[in-house]
Amino acid sequence: MSGLLVEAPGSGQDLAIEVGGLHQRYGNFEAVRGISFTVQRGELFALLGTNGAGKTTTMEVLEGFTRPGDGHVRVFGLDPWKDRRKIRPRIGILHQDAGFLGDLTVQETVTLWRGMSADAGRATIDNALALVGLESKAKVKVRQLSGGQKRRLDLALAVLSRPDLLFLDEPTTGMDPEARFATWKVIQDLKAQGATVLLTTHYLEEAERLADRLAIMHEGSIHTYGTVDEVVSGAGDQVAFRLPMSAAQAKERFAEGLPFVQGIAPIVTYTAGGTQVVYTLSEGSEAARAQAAVRSLLAWADGVGVTLERLEIRRGTLEDVFMRVVGEVR
Ligand SMILES: Nc1ncnc2c1ncn2[C@@H]1O[C@H](COP(=O)(O)OP(=O)(O)OP(=O)(O)O)[C@@H](O)[C@H]1O
Ligand SMILES: [Mg+2]
Structure with missing residues (x-):
C-alpha cells in the first residue's frame, strides 16, 4: 500500500507540495517507506497517524530541514533542500517541539522572531499576540507560560510573516477545548486568505473539521487517503x-x-x-x-x-x- 499516490484535484502550477515515492532513513531504520501525496494551493491537508508513523519526518523534509532520501519532493515546484533559501520566506513552521528561550518574555520572543523572519513587517507584535489571545501575557517570561499558552505562542510565530504555506505539526496539543477552538478559527481564517496548510494532529475531530483532504499513516506508509467524506464512507x-x-x-x-x-x-x-x-x-x-x-x-x-x-x-x-x-x- 505504500505506493499510493494521493492526487490533488489540480496539478502542476496549482500544487504547493508534491511528494512521490519518498523514502527517509535514520541510519538503518526506514522511517518513511515510499509515500506519495500532493497538496493543492489553498488546500488544508492533514497527515494523521500513529506515533512514530513518520509524519514529523516528512514535514521536516518539506520544510527544508532534512535532505530528502529517495523519491521526488517539491515545494512550490522547488527542491525544499537545495532551494530552501528561496522557499523559506514563503513558509511558516510550527514544530512539534517548541524551542523557546525561557528567560525572554513573550513580547521579546515575538520581537526576536520578527527580526529573524524575512517578511514580518506587516504584522505587529500586538496583532500576533491578539491573534492567539496572549495579549495579557506580553510581559510574562516564556518559562512561566502554561503548555497550551506556549503552543499558542508557537502559532503566533508561525503565522507572523503571513506565509503562503504553513506547516503545523500538532498545533493544538495540550490546549484546552476553548483554545483549540480559537486555534481552529485562526487556521480557518488564514486558509480563507489563501494559505495552504499541511497539518498533523492526533485529534481526529480537528482533522474532520479542518481538512479538505487527509491521509492516515502507519509505520512509514500511507494506508488510506482522500476527502474526509471519502475516507469516512469506507468506515x-x-x-x-x-x-x-x-x-x-x-x-x-x-x-x-x-x-x-x-x-x-x-x-x-x-x-x-x-x-x-x-x-x-x-x-x-x-x-x-x-x-x-x-x-x-x-x-x-x-x-x-x-x-x-x-x-x-x-x-x-x-x-x-x-x-x-x-x-x-x-
Ligand atoms: N532523529 C532520529 N533518529 C532516529 N530515529 C528517529 C529520529 N527521529 C525520528 N525517528 C524515528 O522515526 C520514526 C518516525 O518518527 P516521526 O517523528 O516522524 O513520527 P511521527 O509520525 O511524527 O510520530 P508522533 O505522532 O509521535 O509525533 C519513529 O520510529 C522515530 O523513532
Ligand atoms: Mg511527530
Missing part, C-alpha cells in the same frame, strides 16, 4: 441495539442465533444492562443500506417477539477508519 454505517437479556438467555431464546444482515454477522458484547449488538455495514448503496438493515432487523424482532432497545444508526467516523487501519496492519 461503513453502524446499526446498533440492545437486547434486554443476558448472553445465555439470548442463546436459549434464539435457537438460530442473531440474524446476519446483508451477509454481515454482528459484534455482540455483554454488558450489565443487556446484550449489545452492532452491525457494521459497508457494502451496497450508502444511501439505502441502513434502512434496508433496519427493516430486516425489525422483521426479525417482530418474528421472535423481542424489542430492539435503543435502536440507532450511526455513520462511521474517522476514528473507526483509524482504528481499522491500525488494527489491520498490527
Whole structure:
C-alpha cells in the first residue's frame, strides 16, 4: 500500500507540495517507506497517524530541514533542500517541539522572531499576540507560560510573516477545548486568505473539521487517503441495539442465533444492562443500506417477539477508519 499516490484535484502550477515515492532513513531504520501525496494551493491537508508513523519526518523534509532520501519532493515546484533559501520566506513552521528561550518574555520572543523572519513587517507584535489571545501575557517570561499558552505562542510565530504555506505539526496539543477552538478559527481564517496548510494532529475531530483532504499513516506508509467524506464512507454505517437479556438467555431464546444482515454477522458484547449488538455495514448503496438493515432487523424482532432497545444508526467516523487501519496492519 505504500505506493499510493494521493492526487490533488489540480496539478502542476496549482500544487504547493508534491511528494512521490519518498523514502527517509535514520541510519538503518526506514522511517518513511515510499509515500506519495500532493497538496493543492489553498488546500488544508492533514497527515494523521500513529506515533512514530513518520509524519514529523516528512514535514521536516518539506520544510527544508532534512535532505530528502529517495523519491521526488517539491515545494512550490522547488527542491525544499537545495532551494530552501528561496522557499523559506514563503513558509511558516510550527514544530512539534517548541524551542523557546525561557528567560525572554513573550513580547521579546515575538520581537526576536520578527527580526529573524524575512517578511514580518506587516504584522505587529500586538496583532500576533491578539491573534492567539496572549495579549495579557506580553510581559510574562516564556518559562512561566502554561503548555497550551506556549503552543499558542508557537502559532503566533508561525503565522507572523503571513506565509503562503504553513506547516503545523500538532498545533493544538495540550490546549484546552476553548483554545483549540480559537486555534481552529485562526487556521480557518488564514486558509480563507489563501494559505495552504499541511497539518498533523492526533485529534481526529480537528482533522474532520479542518481538512479538505487527509491521509492516515502507519509505520512509514500511507494506508488510506482522500476527502474526509471519502475516507469516512469506507468506515461503513453502524446499526446498533440492545437486547434486554443476558448472553445465555439470548442463546436459549434464539435457537438460530442473531440474524446476519446483508451477509454481515454482528459484534455482540455483554454488558450489565443487556446484550449489545452492532452491525457494521459497508457494502451496497450508502444511501439505502441502513434502512434496508433496519427493516430486516425489525422483521426479525417482530418474528421472535423481542424489542430492539435503543435502536440507532450511526455513520462511521474517522476514528473507526483509524482504528481499522491500525488494527489491520498490527
Ligand atoms: N532523529 C532520529 N533518529 C532516529 N530515529 C528517529 C529520529 N527521529 C525520528 N525517528 C524515528 O522515526 C520514526 C518516525 O518518527 P516521526 O517523528 O516522524 O513520527 P511521527 O509520525 O511524527 O510520530 P508522533 O505522532 O509521535 O509525533 C519513529 O520510529 C522515530 O523513532
Ligand atoms: Mg511527530
